[in-house]
Amino acid sequence: MDGLKLKEVDEATITRLIVKDAADDWMGLAKVDVAVVGAGPSGLTAGMYLAKAGLKTVIFERRLSTGGGIGGGGMLFHKLVVQSPADRIARAVGCGLKEVGEGLYTADTSEMIARLTTSAIDAGAKIILGVSVNDLIYRKEPPRITGVVIQWTPVILSGLHVDPLGVESRAVIDCTGHEAEVLTKASKRIPELKIHVKGEMSMWAREAERLIVEKTGEVCPGLYVAGMAAATLHGTPRMGPIFGGMLLSGEKVAKLIIERLENRIGQDL
Numbered sequence: 001m002d003g004l005k006l007k008e009v010d011e012a013t014i015t016r017l018i019v020k021d022a023a024d025d026w027m028g029l030a031k032v033d034v035a036v037v038g039a040g041p042s043g044l045t046a047g048m049y050l051a052k053a054g055l056k057t058v059i060f061e062r063r064l065s066t067g068g069g070i071g072g073g074g075m076l077f078h079k080l081v082v083q084s085p086a087d088r089i090a091r092a093v094g095c096g097l098k099e100v101g102e103g104l105y106t107a108d109t110s111e112m113i114a115r116l117t118t119s120a121i122d123a124g125a126k127i128i129l130g131v132s133v134n135d136l137i138y139r140k141e142p143p144r145i146t147g148v149v150i151q152w153t154p155v156i157l158s159g160l161h162v163d164p165l166g167v168e169s170r171a172v173i174d175c176t177g178h179e180a181e182v183l184t185k186a187s188k189r190i191p192e193l194k195i196h197v198k199g200e201m202s203m204w205a206r207e208a209e210r211l212i213v214e215k216t217g218e219v220c221p222g223l224y225v226a227g228m229a230a231a232t233l234h235g236t237p238r239m240g241p242i243f244g245g246m247l248l249s250g251e252k253v254a255k256l257i258i259e260r261l262e263n264r265i266g267q268d269l
């Protein structure tokens with residue numbers, strides 16, 4: 001280490017740099033095109049395609065890491081299964097696949113998390129960790145969702161009452177997985193939306209994968225569902241550690257929103 005010349009920096013400078021740069025980002029994040037809730041496979045895929053299309057996209061993730069349920073693989077074995085045609089998306093993000101049968105592949109969980117995450121970031125999506133979405137912003141006549149209500153996850157865990165902040169968005173996607181947290185909150189707090197969360201059904205991989213893509217879509221104006229949250233909303237089966245449906249669901253919801261927002265350019269929501 002002889003001769004190593006580290007740039008000298010004091011603590012106050014480090015603090016100012018972090019606070020100023022974060023504040024600059026948050027000024028932009030107060031109003032976005034799309035707020036994605038959850039950085040699991042469906043949320044990261046949706047975020048990537050939305051950002052690629054030029055939409056200002058933020059992904060709020062309540063944990064301090066991305067990937068959601070990918071990391072657990074199948075019962076903690078570090079592999080997951082992807083089937084065609086979702087291998088196209090895995091390849092597009094650069095994830096290595098091992099062909100184990102016709103149209104059937106395995107992948108390492110760590111690589112899938114890393115590739116989906118960097119692809120979303122490279123496309124321009126902003127991923128904010130440690131922030132939970134715990135409510136929605138809505139308007140009446142016609143009833144519609146116009147953003148998300150956010151809070152630091154540690155504040156929620158502490159049980160302290162701290163008023164949250166609102167982020168306006170033209171579309172919100174519930175990609176919160178099994179809990180369908182956003183839709184569950186909306187079903188209780190905005191009854192006029194008539195959202196009924198049925199709860200997911202027991203395992204049937206093939207049917208579940210087909211239905212998850214079919215059920216991905218708009219729930220009410222401004223609010224969309226993708227990934228496992230769609231199974232929870234519509235009462236369709238779970239699939240276990242096969243992830244093609246999650247990638248295709250993320251892609252489908254992004255396409256729907258891109259089409260919808262492009263048709264609405266210049267119109268007030």
Ligand code: 48H
Binds near residue numbers: 039043069179
């Ligand atoms: C911010 C939140 C909030 C909140 C939750 O669980 P996920 O991986 O979800 P999907 O739908 O992208 O993928 C599902 C898949 O992982 C899975 O579980 C499968 C295939 N199961 C099959 C089976 O049979 O069990 O990711 C959701 C993410 C997580 O990272 C959460 O921490 C996060 O959303 N999240 N973030 N605000 N309110 N709620």
